[in-house]
Amino acid sequence: MDYFLSEEQHMIVEIAQQLTDERIIPNRAELDEKDEFPREILKSMAQADLFGVPIPEEYGGFGGGCLDIVLALEQLGRGCIGIGTAFAASALGVYPIIIAGSEELKKKYLPPVAEGKYFAAFGLTEANAGSDASGIQTTAVLDGDEWVLNGTKQWITNGGEAEIYTVIAITDKSKGARGASIFVVEAGDPGFTCGPKEKKMGIRASSTTELIFKDCRIPQDRLVGRKGTGFITVMKTLDSSRPGIAALGLGIGQACVDEAAAYAKQRVQFGKPIISFQAIQHILADMAIQLEASRALVYAAAKHIDAHPKDMSKVSSMCKVMATDMAMKVSVDAVQVMGGYGYMREYPVEKMMRDAKILQIYEGTNQVQRNVIGQELNKEYSRK
Amino acid sequence: MNIIVCIKQVPDAKDVRLDPETNTLAREGVQSIMNPYDQHALEEAVSLREQLGGKVTVLTMGPPQAEEILKQAISCGADKGVLVSDRAFAGADTWATSYTLAKAVEKIGDFDLILCGKQAIDGDTAQVGPGLAIRLDIPFVTCIQNIREASESELVMERMMDDGYDVVAVSCPVLLTVVKDLNTPRVPSLKGKMKAKKAEFTVLSAEDIGADAACIGLAGSPTQVVDVFPPKPRGGRAILNGSMEEQIEQLVEKLAVYL
Numbered sequence: 001m002d003y004f005l006s007e008e009q010h011m012i013v014e015i016a017q018q019l020t021d022e023r024i025i026p027n028r029a030e031l032d033e034k035d036e037f038p039r040e041i042l043k044s045m046a047q048a049d050l051f052g053v054p055i056p057e058e059y060g061g062f063g064g065g066c067l068d069i070v071l072a073l074e075q076l077g078r079g080c081i082g083i084g085t086a087f088a089a090s091a092l093g094v095y096p097i098i099i100a101g102s103e104e105l106k107k108k109y110l111p112p113v114a115e116g117k118y119f120a121a122f123g124l125t126e127a128n129a130g131s132d133a134s135g136i137q138t139t140a141v142l143d144g145d146e147w148v149l150n151g152t153k154q155w156i157t158n159g160g161e162a163e164i165y166t167v168i169a170i171t172d173k174s175k176g177a178r179g180a181s182i183f184v185v186e187a188g189d190p191g192f193t194c195g196p197k198e199k200k201m202g203i204r205a206s207s208t209t210e211l212i213f214k215d216c217r218i219p220q221d222r223l224v225g226r227k228g229t230g231f232i233t234v235m236k237t238l239d240s241s242r243p244g245i246a247a248l249g250l251g252i253g254q255a256c257v258d259e260a261a262a263y264a265k266q267r268v269q270f271g272k273p274i275i276s277f278q279a280i281q282h283i284l285a286d287m288a289i290q291l292e293a294s295r296a297l298v299y300a301a302a303k304h305i306d307a308h309p310k311d312m313s314k315v316s317s318m319c320k321v322m323a324t325d326m327a328m329k330v331s332v333d334a335v336q337v338m339g340g341y342g343y344m345r346e347y348p349v350e351k352m353m354r355d356a357k358i359l360q361i362y363e364g365t366n367q368v369q370r371n372v373i374g375q376e377l378n379k380e381y382s383r384k
Numbered sequence: 385m386n387i388i389v390c391i392k393q394v395p396d397a398k399d400v401r402l403d404p405e406t407n408t409l410a411r412e413g414v415q416s417i418m419n420p421y422d423q424h425a426l427e428e429a430v431s432l433r434e435q436l437g438g439k440v441t442v443l444t445m446g447p448p449q450a451e452e453i454l455k456q457a458i459s460c461g462a463d464k465g466v467l468v469s470d471r472a473f474a475g476a477d478t479w480a481t482s483y484t485l486a487k488a489v490e491k492i493g494d495f496d497l498i499l500c501g502k503q504a505i506d507g508d509t510a511q512v513g514p515g516l517a518i519r520l521d522i523p524f525v526t527c528i529q530n531i532r533e534a535s536e537s538e539l540v541m542e543r544m545m546d547d548g549y550d551v552v553a554v555s556c557p558v559l560l561t562v563v564k565d566l567n568t569p570r571v572p573s574l575k576g577k578m579k580a581k582k583a584e585f586t587v588l589s590a591e592d593i594g595a596d597a598a599c600i601g602l603a604g605s606p607t608q609v610v611d612v613f614p615p616k617p618r619g620g621r622a623i624l625n626g627s628m629e630e631q632i633e634q635l636v637e638k639l640a641v642y643l
Contacts, residue, residue: 011577018571049574062574 001292003299005071012068015048016075024079031082031205032351035197037161038083038205045076045087046116054091056098059110065306066240070247070298077251078258081355082205084248089157089206091244092363093120095237096166096182100225105184109164121158123167123185123211124234126151131368133168133234134177138213140169145220147183149191149213157362159209160194163187167211168230180230184222191216202354238363239312240305242320245363246298249327252352252359253291256327256334259349260284263338274337283337287330294323314376317369324359325366331356385438385536385556387429387497388489390516391422391457393450394506402614418453421501423460425562427569429499430461432534439463441492445473445484451585458580459572465585466492472590475602478507482515484600487593489520496536498559502527510561517559524559525552529566 005013023041031038045051054069055061062068069091076084094113097105112118129135138151149169156165165185172179185192195210225233261284264275274280301319305312331353335342342349360366396415403410418426429440442457444450445468454465468488476484489498498517503510510526517524529549530542537556542549544563572580590600598604622638624631 007581008574008578011574015571015574015577022571044571047573048571049576052574 001296003295008062009068009071012050012053012064012071013075016050016072019045019048019050020075020079024076024083028080028083028205029345029348029351031080032202033204033345035199035204037207038080038086039161041083042086042119043116050087051090051116052114054098055094055110055114056106059106059114061110061114065302066243067299067302067306070243070302073244073247074250074254074295077248078255079251080205080351081248081252081359082203084251085157085203085206085358086161088241088244088248089122090120090162092122092237092241093158093162093164093166095241096122096224096233097184099236099240100182100229100233101184102221102224104221105224109184113164118163119158119161121156121162121165121211122237123153123156123165125154125156127154131365133231136168136170136180138167138169139173140171140181140183142171142220143217146217147220147222149183149185149216149218151213153211153213155198155208156194156211157206157208159207159211160197161207165192165211166224167213168234171227171230175228177231178228180234181227182224182230182233183218184224185211185213185216185218189216189218201357202351203358235313239316242316242363242369243298243302243305245359246294246301246319246323249323249356249359250291250295250298252327252356253287253294253323253330256330256349256352257284257287257291259347259352260287260334260337260342263341263347267338267341280337283333287333290326290330294319294326298323311376313372317364317372320363321366321369321373324356327356327359385432385436385496385534386494387432387438387440387499388492388495389422389426389429389440389442389457389462390485390498390500390513391426391442391444391453392419392501392504392506393417393444393446393453394419394504397505416449416452418456419501419504419506421503421505421562421564423501423569424564424566425499425501425560426457426460426462427567428531428562429497430570431567432497432531433461433463436534436536438496438536441466441495443468443485443488443492445469445476445481445488448587454585455580455583456572458583459576460570461573461576465583467585467587468593469587470590470600472595472597472601475605476600477605477607478509478511478515479606480600480604482512482519483604484590484593484595485512485516486519487595488588489516491588491593496556497539498522498557500559500561502561502563513559513561520557520559522557522559523554524561525554526561528560528562531566 023044050072052061053064057063073084073088097109113120140147140149167183167185168180170179171181191214193212198208264280265273267274298319301315304315334349335353341347393416396417399414401410433440440462441464442454442462443466500513514524525543527544528541529544533540540553543552624634
């Protein structure tokens, strides 16, 4: 379907497509098998300027919007959402700086991220603060002209690989949600270490670790935005980043349709290619329907967000749920169409099925997204 | 370091078919690409410029649509593109082509290094690079697989041989032809693509480069293509089955036909 993209958007698609076909697809199985971080591939993505897409022009980027980043992530996701996740998490790591950071922080951190010299990460989740972000226990206390951070973040994408981390910590416990603030922590700051790499079911090319703060001292000016505005910035960050996760789902969905249809065309049983059997055609048709419907919603949601409306949470959550539930279902279907071959590691769909599961869990579980949508509906209908 | 990279637009080899009627290349509907070896030459030029400064000029001879590969080169980091294009160049063989390119290089002037792909995948002659160096009266080294050291005055590099490689040091200006082991060509960048969209190229005619009409195009080409044909298909194969005696019997039967 033609979504009437701009010339620049077509360029982003072409570049991400070429990187995916030439660099990601030939290497994804090995990276997955070895749990290996895709440093070389990320370097070639930086060379192609993809890291600059979400960064404003005045800081060396392209000032791209939500749809631009969605288009890039959809292509990368078609190859490997482990690599796509590493890329997306870097963008997620700098969103708080873009949204709320001081001019000094922007000047210091955005240009090297745009160039791909620095890699970023976003530290929100903790052992007791997942879906309920208010359970955060990491603290930041001002001591003289330095903040002192203590606590442990869990399951942080790009942990141990990133140069800069935006970290949410409680600065005033008595204020609840208004007592959280965001800080920039650099790799190498005293008192900051990363835990060992977690062993995961899928997205194994991406790195996931704990971030451990033990009397970690950072300069006062690393506070992002005003003290106590951390949650608001986190919510804005996630509202703009969720369509990116949805886009990774579109990528998996497309790859699954491509793999399953191509296989069904060449697999012969009972003297015919299995694609000629209606049982298979219906599975493929349903996969294609769900994929295209999800794509239409994700693109529309991204365009809506690019207009910077006040009501972005609902559409952002809607597109995340739809596209990632689709990715899970379609990847299970692709394995089914390919039968025993689909289950084997020689074929890419078993990895896609393992990978797809995380999309329903991270950046807010799909249940939490439904809560958001439900609460918004409740508000809307109270007014009527 | 100022570098000129010679590039050629060729039909995508993945796509090539012969017209069964005429036995010539069927060009309709066949995608054109930048000769793959030339992509490695361009990558090396861009990375040398990133190390040493200077500029990278891409040069191609061809019809107006060859601007497509100049655009591609700009999106991959080249600074400037020159298209040598004139109806009078049509039908040029490697002799006439190297003459024409030499005249164009003289017109561009000021270079320390010329990089070419080892050969183009359409003609596969590997003659134009060395021919161009001879016309310009500069040294050339072919089949470069690695550049170890580079400065504006000298290059130290590895020349691929059938068995291992030679280490060659040569002073600039020099022409090199390169093989695919040299590097991995980069994917075009977003900035590059935007620059390519707006890029305008110098177009040089036979007159612009002061070419002698007798030395260009068909008139300047000693090679004349008499016939183009696909090689005859090889004979079929048969695998004989059964016991040794049965197989011998079958074999004798098959050979008997030729008696």
